[in-house]
Amino acid sequence: MIYDCAIIGGGPAGLNAALVLGRARRSVALIDNNQPRNAVTHASHGFITRDGIAPSEFRRIAYEEVLQYPSVNHWRTEVTSVNKAKYGFEMFTSSGVSVQARKLILATGVKEIFPEIEGFYPLYGKSLFNCPFCDGWELRDQPLVVVSEFPSAFHTTKLLLNWSKDVVLCTNGHASLSDQQKEWLESKGIRVMEQPIKAFIGQNGLLEQVQFTDGTHILRAGGFVTPKFVPKTSFGESLGCELTELGGIKTDGFGRSSVTDLYAAGDASYFMPSQLIYAAADGSKAAMGVSMDLMEEFIE
Incomplete structure (x- = not known):
C-alpha cells in the first residue's frame, strides 16, 4: 500500500497532523517509537483545556482521538532511513518493514544537549x-x-x-x-x-x-x-532540505520544505519556542498543506 502521507514522529505536531489528515479522509501512516522528549516532565503547561496534564496522558488521549479515524494507521517502530522514490518516499524501520507514501511530514523534533x-x-x-x-x-x-x-x-x-x-x-x-x-x-x-x-x-x-x-x-x-538544541534525526538534511540558521528544516506557511513532497512540523522546523501548542498548530498547518497539494495533483 502507498499511503497518501507518512508522518515520522508522534509528538503534538505529528499527532495533530494525523488528526487533520484523518478528518480529511487521507490515508496516513503515523510512525513513532514512543520516546518523547518531554517524558521526563511530570506535567505539561500552556495548552488550553490540558494545562497541567501528564505527557503520557496527553499522548494517550491524542492517540485515542486520532486512531478513531479509519484511514490513520499507527506504526510503533523507529524509522532508520528514508529514501526518495518515484511515487514519493520509502521509509525503512527497525522492525524490518518498509512504509511507502506519496507525501512525508517530518515531525521528529529535537534533542537537548545540556x-x-x-x-x-x-x-x-x-x-x-x-x-x-x-x-x-x-x-x-x-x-x-x-x-x-x-x-x-x-x-x-x-x-x-x-x-x-x-x-x-x-x-x-x-x-x-x-x-x-x-x-x-x-x-x-x-x-x-x-x-x-x-x-x-x-x-x-x-x-x-x-x-x-x-x-x-x-x-x-x-x-x-539552557540546552543546545540539535535535530533529533538527519532525515531532512540527508534528503536535501534547506535548513534554517538554527539547523531546523526551512518551511513555508504550510510546512512545505525545499524538497518536493516533503514537509516539516513542530520542533523539526523552527526549534523555538518549544511548546505543545506551537507544535500542534504547526502540525495542523502542515497537514493542510499536504491535503491541499494532494487535491491539486488529483485535479491536474
Missing part, C-alpha cells in the same frame, strides 16, 4: 527546567538560578523576573555577557557568577544549592538550564 554538570539529571523535570513559560509558574517567588552558556542568557534572565525577583545568573565559565548587560543585571539586584559549576546538590528532585569549582556555593530552590 551542560555536563554533576547532579543535573536527578533534578531535571522536577526543580530544574529549560522553559520559563512552561514551568515558571511552579517556581514563582522562589530563589532561582539561570544556567546558560549562550548569548541568550541575558534575555532568559530578564524574562524570569516575571516569576521571581531573586535570580542568580551562572554562565558556567563562558563569557556570554557584555559589560553593559552585566551592569543592567546588577542594577536589578541579579548576581552574575561566571565561574564553572561543579555540581547541583539536592534531594528527592528538589534543588538545594549550586556548587562551583572554586569552592563557593549558592542556595537555590530551582531554576532553568
